[in-house]
Amino acid sequence: MDNSEIAQVFEELAILSEMKGDVVFKVRAYQRAARTIEQLSLSLEKAVSDEVDLKTIPGVGSAISSKIKELVTTGKMETYEKLASELPPGVLTLMNVPGIGPKTAMLVATELGASTVEEMESAILAGRLSALPRMGEKTAENILRHIRSLRSKDGRTPIGQALPIAESIIASLREACPDVREMEYAGSLRRWQETIGDIDIMGTAHDAQPIIDALASLPSVQQVLVKGPKKTSVVVHPGIQVDLRIVDDDSYGALIQYFTGSQQHNVRLREYAVQRGLSLNEYGITVLETGTLEKFADETSFYGRLDLPLIPPEVREGMWELDIASRGDMPYLLELSDIRGDLHVHSNWSDGRDSIEDMVGTLAAKGYQYMALTDHSAGLGVANGLSIERLRQQRTVLDTVQQGCPMKLFHGSEVDIRADGSLDYPDDMLAELDVVIASVHSGLGQSSEKMTARIINAMHNPHVTAIGHPTGRLLGTRDAVEADMEALLQAAADTGTAMEVNASPWRLDLKDTHITRARELGVPLIINTDSHATEEPEAMRFGVAIARRGWCEPHHVLNTMPLERFQAFLSTPKPQRLRVFAGLG
Numbered sequence: 001m002d003n004s005e006i007a008q009v010f011e012e013l014a015i016l017s018e019m020k021g022d023v024v025f026k027v028r029a030y031q032r033a034a035r036t037i038e039q040l041s042l043s044l045e046k047a048v049s050d051e052v053d054l055k056t057i058p059g060v061g062s063a064i065s066s067k068i069k070e071l072v073t074t075g076k077m078e079t080y081e082k083l084a085s086e087l088p089p090g091v092l093t094l095m096n097v098p099g100i101g102p103k104t105a106m107l108v109a110t111e112l113g114a115s116t117v118e119e120m121e122s123a124i125l126a127g128r129l130s131a132l133p134r135m136g137e138k139t140a141e142n143i144l145r146h147i148r149s150l151r152s153k154d155g156r157t158p159i160g161q162a163l164p165i166a167e168s169i170i171a172s173l174r175e176a177c178p179d180v181r182e183m184e185y186a187g188s189l190r191r192w193q194e195t196i197g198d199i200d201i202m203g204t205a206h207d208a209q210p211i212i213d214a215l216a217s218l219p220s221v222q223q224v225l226v227k228g229p230k231k232t233s234v235v236v237h238p239g240i241q242v243d244l245r246i247v248d249d250d251s252y253g254a255l256i257q258y259f260t261g262s263q264q265h266n267v268r269l270r271e272y273a274v275q276r277g278l279s280l281n282e283y284g285i286t287v288l289e290t291g292t293l294e295k296f297a298d299e300t301s302f303y304g305r306l307d308l309p310l311i312p313p314e315v316r317e318g319m320w321e322l323d324i325a326s327r328g329d330m331p332y333l334l335e336l337s338d339i340r341g342d343l344h345v346h347s348n349w350s351d352g353r354d355s356i357e358d359m360v361g362t363l364a365a366k367g368y369q370y371m372a373l374t375d376h377s378a379g380l381g382v383a384n385g386l387s388i389e390r391l392r393q394q395r396t397v398l399d400t401v402q403q404g405c406p407m408k409l410f411h412g413s414e415v416d417i418r419a420d421g422s423l424d425y426p427d428d429m430l431a432e433l434d435v436v437i438a439s440v441h442s443g444l445g446q447s448s449e450k451m452t453a454r455i456i457n458a459m460h461n462p463h464v465t466a467i468g469h470p471t472g473r474l475l476g477t478r479d480a481v482e483a484d485m486e487a488l489l490q491a492a493a494d495t496g497t498a499m500e501v502n503a504s505p506w507r508l509d510l511k512d513t514h515i516t517r518a519r520e521l522g523v524p525l526i527i528n529t530d531s532h533a534t535e536e537p538e539a540m541r542f543g544v545a546i547a548r549r550g551w552c553e554p555h556h557v558l559n560t561m562p563l564e565r566f567q568a569f570l571s572t573p574k575p576q577r578l579r580v581f582a583g584l585g
């Protein structure tokens with residue numbers, strides 16, 4: 001147990017003791033001990049084993065000294081355990097809400113029986129808090145406001161918003177504290193879940209305090225919720241909670257593993273470990289027989305200790321990943337570097353912001369072998385869709401851009417699937433195009449029967465390469481259309497139509513579970529960014545991650561094909577082109 005862990009225990013002891021209603025000097029003594037221990041340069045563990053008199057340390061009297069000895073030698077502290085067991089469960093959790101001090105947390109836990117923030121919220125909404133003495137309507141409202149400010153509208157933030165925030169925080173902390181060694185985001189963000197409850201950041205450094213301080217003083221921080229010696233929680237603009245933890249290098253593997261979760265994955269992994277006589281926690285792996293705690297500097301060695309390969313974070317959902325990994329069957333999941341092209345790209349010829357030249361330049365710089373320019377069809381008269389005349393004109397422009405461009409440029413269109421299932425360009429026009437992405441953009445409220453038939457009808461068109469953003473959802477803004485996904489995927493397999501994984505983080509459409517099913521049915525998947533500006537091709541990483549969550553390997557994804565094979569795929573008539581996709585012809 002290192003000094004910071006000991007300090008943490010005293011920090012919590014102070015809170016518990018205050019809740020219990022202990023005399024103030026006792027509470028202060030624990031707080032002071034926590035701070036002193038954190039600053040200490042000598043290791044308390046070593047000091048105890050060398051029988052150094054701890055009372056020589058400023059702020060450490062005989063009571064604190066014996067508590068430290070107890071903690072270091074037994075790993076436990078009776079006073080702490082006793083206090084924690086006397087107090088209602090969850091009181092420390094409730095204090096994560098700003099404005100909730102120890103007294104209120106106790107009151108809420110005992111009088112309202114709430115042990116989680118959610119339970120507290122429902123109790124307040126039911127008017128049970130304002131009914132308590134010394135509380136009242138105003139306090140209740142304030143607490144509710146604080147709970148809400150901890151969350152965004154529906155309680156979760158789309159990954160497209162959360163990820164850049166996390167990345168910029170990490171970059172700022174690294175810049176402010178050159179002492180930072182490892183630092184990365186964990187939790188749902190590292191698993192690339194489509195929405196994020198809060199941002200968890202883990203790191204290692206010789207000295208945690210400057211990093212904790214640096215986070216608190218970032219301009220985007222609205223509120224500091226908790227500030228301990230090794231961890232802190234803050235709220236950053238626009239109301240997203242960030243939890244930061246710093247440990248020593250040799251514990252990082254266990255830490256990042258624990259806080260990457262998912263909780264369900266960790267529960268399963270713990271069961272798996274116990275069967276092997278091992279117990280897991282955020283500090284390491286304990287051999288049950290001897291009580292020895294083994295530490296792990298990285299996740300590979302952590303999983304390795306359990307005779308498992310490193311399980312990719314994207315599939316740590318407590319589903320079947322442990323069975324697969326323990327059988328030695330963990331597949332190589334698709335990576336960003338496997339992607340060879342982007343086949344849904346707009347320019348300022350329709351509703352894009354940037355020119356064809358700029359979009360092509362950006363994609364070529366990524367090292368892609370091919371791309372498809374797919375501006376909108378004219379149909380709705382919105383999005384500045386291209387008339388047949390302009391579409392043909394665009395082709396000649398693209399031919400010119402192709403000169404001297406190292407990347408193959410396919411001419412395509414994102415053609416609208418009309419309400420009746422017909423397409424927005426006649427077949428002879430579609431036949432002139434290399435790539436046709438067919439998408440639904442209007443009449444989104446149709447019944448499931450109508451919508452399913454409408455999309456399947458488009459799949460039967462021999463020129464339709466893929467269905468674009470198949471469910472039409474916008475994360476947190478617009479629900480998916482009603483449609484029978486199983487029927488759509490089956491029809492895609494039957495007709496040889498690809499299904500798009502739209503990588504825009506506001507769409508992620510198809511989503512992970514659909515991707516799994518599509519893969520099982522042999523439906524070709526195609527990961528596109530639907531870019532409308534030169535910064536958007538960057539979104540490919542979201543598409544790849546969501547495909548990894550669906551256990552995609554490169555051979556499940558069309559645009560991992562080298563150019564020649566992709567061209568062979570396009571030039572083979574549907575549905576026989578599936579044989580090219582399957583590597584059979």
Ligand code: DGT
Pocket residue numbers: 186187188189193195196197198199200258259260261262263266267
């Ligand atoms: P979120 O923030 O709701 O999007 O989801 P997560 O997965 O990021 O959850 P979070 O931030 O509460 O905790 C991060 C990880 O830490 C979580 O995936 C697993 C681990 N963890 C946290 N609390 C517990 C716990 O009480 N039990 C277990 N087994 N794991 C926990």
Ligand code: CA
Pocket residue numbers: 186187188189197198199200
């Ligand atoms: Ca989280």
Ligand code: CA
Pocket residue numbers: 187198199200243
């Ligand atoms: Ca968290």
Ligand code: ZN
Pocket residue numbers: 414439468469530
């Ligand atoms: Zn579209």
